[in-house]
Amino acid sequence: MAEEQEGSDAGSEEVLLTPAQLIRSLEQAWMNEKFAPELLESKSEVVECVVEQLEHMEENLKRAKGGDLKVSIHRMEVERIRYVLSSYLRCRLRKIEKFFPHVLEKEKTRAEGDPSILSPEEFAFAKEYMANTETHFRNVALKHMPPNLQKVDLLKAVTKPNLDSFVFLRVKERQENILVEPETDEQREYVIDLDEDSQHLIRYKTIAPLVASGAVQLI
Template sequence: MEDDLDISDILATSQHDSDEEELTAAQVLEKLEDAWQNEKLAPDLLECKSEIVSCVMVLIGEMEKNIQSAIRTKAKSNLEVSIHRMELDRVQFILRSYLRCRLNKIEIHGPVLLEREKSRGEDEPPRLSPEEFAFAKEMSANFENHMRSVVLNQMPRIMQKIDLPTTVHPPNLNHYVFLKVKKREEGVLLEEDTDDRTSDRVDLAEGSQFLISYKPIAALVQNGSVSLL
């Protein structure tokens, strides 16, 4: 796999840019690592990165073909093949860990995430991929069936109505996280419900690091202004 592999036909740009963005394989893998790091450390489910996942899966296929070709033609030494195999294993590990992390959040907060996905605005990016949405629906249905068969049968009929989003705990957005500022942000509001808001705003200088509640900076994680540590 060459480092300057052009995958612009696979990876679309952000919604704010109508031109195609040409990314190298190294840049795609860097985006995957950023998404993985943020997803592991964020208490909430982040925006799905389906385009990045699709690109990485294509790259993994290319890496596997290149390794098999090198073995077959003996174009590379055993040491070089081993190094390429280690890099392939590393990429596969990151991708699987990223997807498992998202599925774990869906298993815990599925009904809440489904309700939020159904009510999001048209201009809001989806948090769940189509496959994750189907998985969340199946998990929620199984949980509801379990509640009805095991718990609610022991209760009077008048108490047997289930509201799943209120039954399951939502993500804890007040969880504290470490972050590093990638792009300067001014006047970030730390406490939304305070009367004296001027004293609860802070400027985030590029390169600075903070320990802060997740909720005020959730949007900054989504748009890439900060990364979690």
Template sequence: MEETMEYSESIENIDDNNDVSAAVDEDDDDDESEIKTTAEVLTEVTNAWLNEKFAPEILQHKSEYVDCLLLQISHMEDNIKKKLTSNDMRLFIYQQEIDRIRYIVSSYLRIRLLKIERYVINILKEESERNEDERLLTPAELQFAKNYAMNMETLLKSVVLQHLPPTLQEFEIEKLAVSPNLHAHVIMKANKKIDGVIIPGPTDEEVDFEEDSVHIISYKAISHYIKTGDIQLI
């Protein structure tokens, strides 16, 4: 993604005030928002996209970064139109990069929706047990999951159950729950030196990761470090 970052930094120079920093509220309990540049927000969204793409389970949403990035892209497009003519070669380069960023965002959101559809019953059960500020889904995603589960249940009842004898029409949607395979192997990169990672197994082997080292490992063994940002899936 080095090329993406270089283009993104070039796009930032298009801004009228040469300042595309944006406030990102990462902690609801903190009144102060962290200020990040567009390039930094893009890095956050790209990392979230890769983690979501390769993790077997749905992860904590990053809607604050996605919304911030889309807003910045809109500002960039406005400034590009104001400052560059249609025959300026830079227009093609900037627009191509913006299209790539939009692809990352749409792919990230699409992956999350696919996971919601696949594990909807399991996800809704776990979300109901979390506090509102601990939920993995955005309010819109949560509503989508509820509607999807309701429509799935309605379809099964109308297409299948109503044609069965009354004694067989009892239906528990929980029995259709599918859980992600948390023991699936993933490729990871350590963002920092990490000592004492326990690999679940007969002997619970303990391993250390050097910074920037790459490993193939069970997702369950390192899921915590992905959520803290110490490990990146690739």
């Protein structure tokens, strides 16, 4: 049985997941990350558990008899899980590279006790990427400019995630009184209910907290 620990406090409640539930958690994190316009909370505990599970599955395959149909099916499942895992991690790295100043700023200003959006490895990568970008700008252009123009605000220079973009979602838990902002000046804000298992196309920032809580799944 795979074990996932939520939160960083010593007294955090532990949630035990079966291998099937663990893989489903990875797939849900993957889908959300693919379709969300911003970098989401790091699921490093899930990633670590999936890596351990893959190692265990591969050890079982090595001991299995060759030519068995079940072995071929299990090997295909291992490759499928590896694909989902690598795609999830690549998607996160692409977002870090694209939005690195905003990602680091969000991490810097998050409230104590709030979950981190970066794993330790991603945080180190983002800081190194930012340092290398600043060095590149300085060596290629800034040092040739007047002293008063030799600084660049990367938060302004680098595009930020478009939280106004629309996303498709499926509701996992019924939600009531969701405030929807108007799309034009002529419209007024209004409130909607989201029924369980219903699907919607809606502005991302309206349901971003529901994605974070797991109440809805991006599709």
